[in-house]
Amino acid sequence: MKLSPGAYTASRLPVRLVYAEYFDLVVDAIAAERKIKGWSRSKKEALISGDWKLIQSLAKRRGGKPLASS
Template sequence: MAFHAYLLRCNDGSYYVGHTDDLETRMAQHQTGATGGYTAPRRPVTLVWSETFPTRVEAFAAERRIKGWSRAKKEALIAGDWDRLRMLARSRKT
């Protein structure tokens, strides 16, 4: 079974990070508001990034890591701008 970490852009421009073992079903839940919580009043949402992991532990770890990132770092991830992502990671350490 595969697991996914994912990043959504909400209608208000904010980002939501989660993980799941069924990305298609989870997206449908977010779109209908069935999940409640953060995304329900911020619909519609758009899937802007996801990655597949072999275990739930790894997907959850990615979720937790990304949740702690700045908006700029999340946007670099979405754009696939690995140089900017590395630069932003280094600038956090100084």
């Protein structure tokens, strides 16, 4: 079954914009979108609420040792 363009979103209405950011270059916007898509749900929720301290704590490695710097 092939859906028409917009059918995915149309079947999930209403949709709310919860976060937006302005970029001068499209490539920067695409890079930011890809980075955010890889985040956990809790980290995305912290971004939406603007809780930068929680984002920082969620970004810390849980394996114990920090990554070796080059």
